[in-house]
Amino acid sequence: MNRSIISKSLLIALPMLALGACSSNSDVDAESAEKNATQAVEQVVDDVQTNTIEAIELTAEEQLAQLYTDAILKTTIHFEFDKSLIMPDYAVILDAHAKYLVNNTDKTITIEGHADELGTPEYNIALGERRALAVSTYLENMGVAASQITVVSYGEEKPVNLGHNEMARTENRRAELVY
Amino acid sequence: MFIRFIMALVLVTACSSASARLEILITEGVNSARPIAVVPFKWLGQGKKPQNFSEIIAADLQRSGKFNPLSINNMPKTPSTSAEVDYAAWTKLGIEAIVMGEVKPDTKAGHYIVTFELLDVLTGNVNMADYNPIMDKRRNTVATNQLRQYAHRISDIVYEKLTGERGAFLTRIAYVAVDRKSSHPYQLRISDYDGEGEKLVLRSKQPIMSPSWSPDGRKLAYVSFEKRRSQIYIQDLYTQKRELMTSFPKINGSPTWSPDGTQLALVLSKDGQPEIYTFNILTKSLQRLTKNRVIDTEPSWAPDGKSIIFSSERGGRAQIYQVSLTTGKTKRITWEGEINLGGTITPDGDNLVLVSRHNGNYMIAVQDLDSGELRTLTKTKLDESPSIAPNGSMIIYSTVYQGKQGLALVSMDGRFKANIPSNNGDVKSPAWSPFLQ
Numbered sequence: 014m015n016r017s018i019i020s021k022s023l024l025i026a027l028p029m030l031a032l033g034a035c036s037s038n039s040d041v042d043a044e045s046a047e048k049n050a051t052q053a054v055e056q057v058v059d060d061v062q063t064n065t066i067e068a069i070e071l072t073a074e075e076q077l078a079q080l081y082t083d084a085i086l087k088t089t090i091h092f093e094f095d096k097s098l099i100m101p102d103y104a105v106i107l108d109a110h111a112k113y114l115v116n117n118t119d120k121t122i123t124i125e126g127h128a129d130e131l132g133t134p135e136y137n138i139a140l141g142e143r144r145a146l147a148v149s150t151y152l153e154n155m156g157v158a159a160s161q162i163t164v165v166s167y168g169e170e171k172p173v174n175l176g177h178n179e180m181a182r183t184e185n186r187r188a189e190l191v192y
Numbered sequence: 193m194f195i196r197f198i199m200a201l202v203l204v205t206a207c208s209s210a211s212a213r214l215e216i217l218i219t220e221g222v223n224s225a226r227p228i229a230v231v232p233f234k235w236l237g238q239g240k241k242p243q244n245f246s247e248i249i250a251a252d253l254q255r256s257g258k259f260n261p262l263s264i265n266n267m268p269k270t271p272s273t274s275a276e277v278d279y280a281a282w283t284k285l286g287i288e289a290i291v292m293g294e295v296k297p298d299t300k301a302g303h304y305i306v307t308f309e310l311l312d313v314l315t316g317n318v319n320m321a322d323y324n325p326i327m328d329k330r331r332n333t334v335a336t337n338q339l340r341q342y343a344h345r346i347s348d349i350v351y352e353k354l355t356g357e358r359g360a361f362l363t364r365i366a367y368v369a370v371d372r373k374s375s376h377p378y379q380l381r382i383s384d385y386d387g388e389g390e391k392l393v394l395r396s397k398q399p400i401m402s403p404s405w406s407p408d409g410r411k412l413a414y415v416s417f418e419k420r421r422s423q424i425y426i427q428d429l430y431t432q433k434r435e436l437m438t439s440f441p442k443i444n445g446s447p448t449w450s451p452d453g454t455q456l457a458l459v460l461s462k463d464g465q466p467e468i469y470t471f472n473i474l475t476k477s478l479q480r481l482t483k484n485r486v487i488d489t490e491p492s493w494a495p496d497g498k499s500i501i502f503s504s505e506r507g508g509r510a511q512i513y514q515v516s517l518t519t520g521k522t523k524r525i526t527w528e529g530e531i532n533l534g535g536t537i538t539p540d541g542d543n544l545v546l547v548s549r550h551n552g553n554y555m556i557a558v559q560d561l562d563s564g565e566l567r568t569l570t571k572t573k574l575d576e577s578p579s580i581a582p583n584g585s586m587i588i589y590s591t592v593y594q595g596k597q598g599l600a601l602v603s604m605d606g607r608f609k610a611n612i613p614s615n616n617g618d619v620k621s622p623a624w625s626p627f628l629q
Contacts, residue, residue, distance in 0.1 A: 123420075130592075131554065133534040133547055134401055134621060135446045135459070135512060136503060139466045139487040140420070142443055153602045165421050166443060170378075170399035177574065178590050 084109040088190040090148055091183065094129070097143040099151055107148065110157030110190055118158060124148045125189040126166040127173075129182035134168055141166035148188045207592060225260035225607075226354070228253065229282065232264060233308070234272035236296035242304060243339040245346065249291060251386070252347035252361040253424050255610055256585050257603025259354075262287060274309050276324055279316035287313050289327070291350055298333050306339075307331045308346055310353055326354050340388060360581040361385065363626040365588055366393075366403040366412055367599060369616035382429070385581070385588070386626065387612035389600070403623045404448045404456075412623075413437070413447040413456055414547045424458060426473070438471065447471075450493050457491035468502050468515070481515050482522075492536045501525065501544070503533045512546060528557060528566040534576060536559070538604075539584045547576050549589060554591050556602060569606035579624040588612075590620040 126145030293308030316325030348359030
């Protein structure tokens with residue numbers, strides 16, 4: 014849901030990496046595109062004329078996805094009721110973020126733990142932290158330094174779905190990766 | 193008895209139509225509430241009367257679950273002084289006591305003279321020289337902005353005269369409101385116990401949680417996420433001065449003030465799991481009370497200050513335990529229900545008020561600490577954060593009502609419930625103040 018915001022912040026954190034990756038992958042194309050851009054005027058030689066076109070560029074999201082798979086664009090991990098176990102479906106997302114953080118040791122991440130409305134607010138703070146720590150442990154096991162990770166639990170205080178039904182509760186039981 | 197119950201239903205309907213803001217629901221059970229009459233106070237000035245005393249007093253007394261005020265429509269007469277009372281007519285209706293009074297403008301602008309009398313109908317009807325039916329009679333000069341407070345004061349006096357217990361109507365509640373349209377959506381507010389006279393004391397862009405009153409009613413301890421992490425603050429309600437108490441890594445949560453006002457019990461997870469600590473407000477020294485690999489949270493002091501109860505998952509699912517501050521020994525105190533959370537011991541030390549899960553529903557319940565017998569007081573599904581009136585007569589809690597989080601009151605016997613409508617946004621985490629005078 015916050016996909017575009019998160020991917021934007023990832024890109025702001027990482028413009029050099031994305032650009033560098035682009036040029037190293039396709040040196041020649043990039044150069045000619047650059048040259049064309051600086052000489053964006055019509056060239057007239059004898060009877061023929063040539064003109065430039067704009068190069069096709071990947072979007073910021075596509076550049077990140079190319080490096081770390083589409084999973085890097087997902088930043089929400091969901092959990093079962095009253096559980097903090099990371100379900101297999103979410104491993105690919107965490108693997109992508111772990112790879113990014115290992116490649117960029119100057120980057121830090123905050124893991125926000127959240128709970129649904131069931132149970133008391135104070136208990137849910139504890140439950141939210143357990144979820145955030147499960148994510149933190151996973152990333153650390155993948156090689157991310159503990160110093161790159163901050164954990165905070167908001168319990169049931171910041172729901173993404175304000176409803177009071179099972180669908181809302183499923184959406185609200187989550188950990189969010191914030192760069 | 194059955195007729196009395198039917199009569200109560202009729203009266204309540206009449207009463208709730210008179211006061212649109214308050215919705216009172218009566219659940220099943222025998223009505224043991226005592227019939228009384230709160231006669232409309234006579235306005236002796238010009239124009240509109242400044243405050244509807246009888247309406248406030250009748251609503252107070254009814255919400256306690258102990259009194260059943262007679263509808264104005266059923267009153268034989270509406271006297272305003274004891275000299276005018278025909279006791280026989282009230283005796284015939286089974287009324288035990290009458291509250292009546294007069295309001296007139298004072299010579300000092302913006303002030304009123306309020307007189308009231310509390311009469312014992314039975315004594316009045318016997319009409320013997322040695323027995324005075326006037327149980328209380330007072331005359332006070334009250335400023336305009338204090339009139340509503342003074343109505344609650346009269347309720348307190350009536351309640352105490354008739355039950356022998358101190359009234360808790362002149363008290364306040366602190367609670368968290370979330371107004372998502374505001375630039376600072378998370379708000380700590382204080383109002384009278386009935387939701388009137390709301391005041392903002394703190395607003396933030398990040399969540400605020402777990403308000404707890406100091407025993408002198410001057411300060412609140414609470415959790416704030418204003419720095420994008422949990423921290424515990426104390427705020428003086430009269431000077432607005434804020435003081436940071438704890439800001440350890442990870443959870444700083446659930447502060448509750450000790451009965452002597454010198455310490456907070458709180459939850460820290462700096463050393464791994466959430467654990468219960470006591471924290472000396474003056475010296476800032478910490479003492480850890482729990483140590484295990486599961487969640488321990490929601491500390492609450494026993495009224496004598498000698499032990500702390502808390503929620504723990506040490507037995508699997510969350511239940512409530514009690515740790516002695518003298519011996520350090522811990523024992524489990526709840527056994528019924530799938531999960532028990534958020535416990536507080538009543539001011540008399542006899543009962544435990546808690547959130548108890550049955551068939552997946554979270555309800556407010558009360559457990560007799562001697563027998564262990566547990567009674568659920570509410571029937572809704574998402575009830576939490578119970579806070580007990582300082583005289584132990586009522587509980588305020590948070591519930592989901594018409595799709596929004598809001599506050600509700602329930603009498604300790606579970607018979608009377610009243611939703612407190614909120615003006616804007618979701619309202620939760622109520623904390624009932626101590627006695628304030």
